[in-house]
Amino acid sequence: MLTIGQKFPEFKKTAVVSLEVGKEFETLSNEDLKGKWSVIFWWPKDFTFVCPTEITAFNDHYADFQKLDANLVGASTDSEFVHLAWRTHHVGLKKIQFPMLADTSKSLAEELGILEAEEKIAYRATFIIDPEGVTRWVSVNDLAIGRNVPEVLRVLEALKTGKLTPCDWEPGQATL
Template sequence: MMKTIGDKFPAFKKTAVVSLEAGNEFETLTNDNIQGKWSVIFWWPKDFTFVCPTEITGFNDHFDSFEKLDANLIGASTDSEFVHLAWRNDHPGLKQLKFPMLADTSKSLAEDLGILEAEEKIAYRATFIVDPEGTIRWVSANDLAIGRNVPEVVRVLEALQTGKLTPCDWNPGQATLS
């Protein structure tokens, strides 16, 4: 069953690609990296595919928005850190990523989150917004073939950070209900 609003984000310790600089490509990420700060963790099914790079570059294009909201941004899939690195080196749009690409090669985190597709055991296109205490506050999951809307993720994050009631179609800068 997929983790949902109110659940704690599972404990993890995973390798991530954080740079293309030789000798500095990899870093270990854990829950400590997301504690005390809002975090957006988004998953894609596979590296070297077609929809996935459009989403990853979309998140990168909005990186400054996440940074302005003082939020961590982490991308993840069940591919290895070596596949992530090869893809970043191969795909022009991925060379300048500003956020880590987490490698869940054991699929344990995706499994704990309940986002593994049954047949291929790859992650669905899932996005989690986690508050500074490690509680999931928003979840969105898309079919494998459908890309997500990054500005909507930014909008929801900003709405959650207001701590107030936001009406239908609320956008940052508009009045809240409380």
């Protein structure tokens, strides 16, 4: 599995960025992320039960990621057409403000080491990448367990301080 200190792999994938006809898709690559902190989170499958709770939670905190000047990208191994259908038909996903990356070939998930062996779906993995494209934080949950978006924000903010942060540090508290 890709870990801390390693360069995030190069990629070029289609992402769903809008529900507006004719503007649904864009190509997204690692080049688009350079120069800013980035959070890329993966979910196993569209049209499931835990996944939309996480996606909407990230969207609920989208402004917080923007305040930290960070890119936010969601991804799974489903196609852009499945992403679009899911966004169109799921009330909570209609207003998603970040790209939903389609890793249909599963090549990026495989390169990251997050492809589950039996079903060939991505684990619930979260990567924080610095402006130079280096992985600074990785968290992976079991397929059945949703993640904690405020914790992702806390870690991102701690990393951005460039300082030592003690156990249970919260933004606004003193660093070491």
